[in-house]
Amino acid sequence: KEIEKDKVQEVIYSNSIRGLSELREIENSYMEHLNNYVRALQQKIKTLRIFINSITKEDQDLKVDRYKYVSNPLNCLGLVRRAHQDWPKLISYLRDQGNVMVSIEELSKLVHRTPNANDMEEALMGMDRIEHFYDLKSSDMAQGLVAGQQLGSRMPAPDCMALADYMYKRSEFGRAAEWYRLALSVLKKPQNRIEFQFNAPKREELENMFVKSRLQEGSVDNLSDYLKELSEDPETSLVPLRPRKSSTVIEQGCRGKFPPGPQLVCRYNSTSTPFVRIAPLKEEEISRDPLIWLYHDVIYDSEIAQLTNLTLEEMTLGITDNYTTPDRVSRLFHFKVTDDDGGKLDKTLVNRMADISGLDVGNTTSLARINYGLGGYFQEHSDYMDIKLHPELIEEGDRLMTFLFYITDVPVGGATVFPAAKLSIQPKKGSALFWYNLHNNGDPNPLTRHAVCPTIVGSRWVLVKSMLNYEQMFKKPCYK
Ligand SMILES: O=C(O)CCC(=O)C(=O)O
Numbered sequence: 001k002e003i004e005k006d007k008v009q010e011v012i013y014s015n016s017i018r019g020l021s022e023l024r025e026i027e028n029s030y031m032e033h034l035n036n037y038v039r040a041l042q043q044k045i046k047t048l049r050i051f052i053n054s055i056t057k058e059d060q061d062l063k064v065d066r067y068k069y070v071s072n073p074l075n076c077l078g079l080v081r082r083a084h085q086d087w088p089k090l091i092s093y094l095r096d097q098g099n100v101m102v103s104i105e106e107l108s109k110l111v112h113r114t115p116n117a118n119d120m121e122e123a124l125m126g127m128d129r130i131e132h133f134y135d136l137k138s139s140d141m142a143q144g145l146v147a148g149q150q151l152g153s154r155m156p157a158p159d160c161m162a163l164a165d166y167m168y169k170r171s172e173f174g175r176a177a178e179w180y181r182l183a184l185s186v187l188k189k190p191q192n193r194i195e196f197q198f199n200a201p202k203r204e205e206l207e208n209m210f211v212k213s214r215l216q217e218g219s220v221d222n223l224s225d226y227l228k229e230l231s232e233d234p235e236t237s238l239v240p241l242r243p244r245k246s247s248t249v250i251e252q253g254c255r256g257k258f259p260p261g262p263q264l265v266c267r268y269n270s271t272s273t274p275f276v277r278i279a280p281l282k283e284e285e286i287s288r289d290p291l292i293w294l295y296h297d298v299i300y301d302s303e304i305a306q307l308t309n310l311t312l313e314e315m316t317l318g319i320t321d322n323y324t325t326p327d328r329v330s331r332l333f334h335f336k337v338t339d340d341d342g343g344k345l346d347k348t349l350v351n352r353m354a355d356i357s358g359l360d361v362g363n364t365t366s367l368a369r370i371n372y373g374l375g376g377y378f379q380e381h382s383d384y385m386d387i388k389l390h391p392e393l394i395e396e397g398d399r400l401m402t403f404l405f406y407i408t409d410v411p412v413g414g415a416t417v418f419p420a421a422k423l424s425i426q427p428k429k430g431s432a433l434f435w436y437n438l439h440n441n442g443d444p445n446p447l448t449r450h451a452v453c454p455t456i457v458g459s460r461w462v463l464v465k466s467m468l469n470y471e472q473m474f475k476k477p478c479y480k
């Protein structure tokens with residue numbers, strides 16, 4: 001069973017912050033066992049030193065002249081006894097690995113949980129997205145200055161080089177060159193003189209790759225210019241040798257470049273359902289076409305703590321295949337789906353959605369908890385399937401609306417954007433976004449297509465539920 005499960009689900013850490021937190025725990029274990037190993041070695045070295053000192057403490061002269069040494073009967077006894085007892089014991093002490101071995105075994109066990117090459121690629125993709133979605137300067141990013149925030153950590157040379165290689169492989173030569181040059185400048189800093197033995201990139205290798213990257217887009221005639229660039233301060237951006245790609249609408253949305261929306265209303269809704277008469281809702285109208293509302297403070301911290309209390313093992317890797325994204329299959333996030341009768345909390349939440357919306361939430365769709373990863377991104381997609389393309393939906397109808405609870409704050413990045421409607425919504429812990437995917441006649445409304453911007457800082461968790469059209473037959477008002 002276990003093995004079967006492993007086969008179906010590849011363990012990838014990078015696609016959720018929850019997964020990455022487990023990887024950090026693995027690293028902590030590595031450190032603990034490495035420290036034990038070092039302590040055991042140190043103990044051994046200490047013992048050996050004592051032994052060496054006990055033999056060498058005798059008069060140097062005596063030691064040099066062996067005849068003189070053995071002319072003393074006390075020395076002779078010691079010599080014979082040591083050769084008879086101590087040296088064989090010492091050899092077996094040297095051979096005995098004891099605690100040292102235990103630590104090595106523990107360390108080797110952890111190696112089985114090493115992230116695979118796909119995971120490494122996911123991490124690089126995430127960093128690449130953060131840089132290009134938000135049009136960041138690579139030198140800022142390497143120094144931990146991301147979207148105006150100082151993150152208090154810097155990228156070491158091997159990380160810069162991994163990112164450079166990734167970009168080179170994807171034929172992004174201009175950006176690759178920037179990162180090779182950054183790796184080189186980090187390497188040159190005095191505090192990095194004692195180079196990390198296993199993984200420090202070689203200077204010549206970085207220089208070669210920089211020039212190679214420039215030549216991919218430039219010309220040998222300008223070789224001297226590229227060599228000059230190599231010695232320049234990496235804060236000065238490289239001259240682009242190819243026209244830069246223009247930004248996509250989604251990227252503009254993620255950068256906060258959508259025009260401010262019309263001033264719609266914020267109100268206390270105390271009329272739409274009997275529930276809100278007792279507990280008025282903080283309701284914000286986001287858009288009239290498509291119809292989108294945002295509700296504030298609709299989920300408690302204690303509920304959120306329960307919802308996010310999941311291990312990586314309990315979650316599944318979400319891939320684009322299950323959604324209406326146009327791109328090739330790619331990994332999205334880790335998620336956990338529970339049925340409506342999944343538990344007390346699920347019921348409470350589903351009932352709350354009914355109370356907020358005044359709709360029949362039915363019992364056919366399920367509740368999904370989603371956690372995004374490093375630079376976690378969800379491509380543009382629709383939540384409707386389009387009944388014309390999916391006749392099997394005839395029983396229940398298409399997904400009429402989507403309820404999206406933001407259950408964590410995302411300090412930087414991670415907005416939900418509706419590119420066609422030019423709307424961008426920043427997650428706020430405790431808020432819920434609610435929209436209609438279909439027109440009154442059941443046709444899909446393409447303005448509801450949406451995407452999720454790469455998360456920069458924070459662990460982005462959402463809770464999602466969609467509601468089916470025909471369940472709403474007697475409840476849903478006809479808008480417009
Ligand atoms: O995470 C989000 O903001 C949106 C999630 C989403 O679009 C979905 O689950 O269909």
Ligand SMILES: [Fe+2]
Nearest residue numbers: 381382383450
């Ligand atoms: Fe969606």
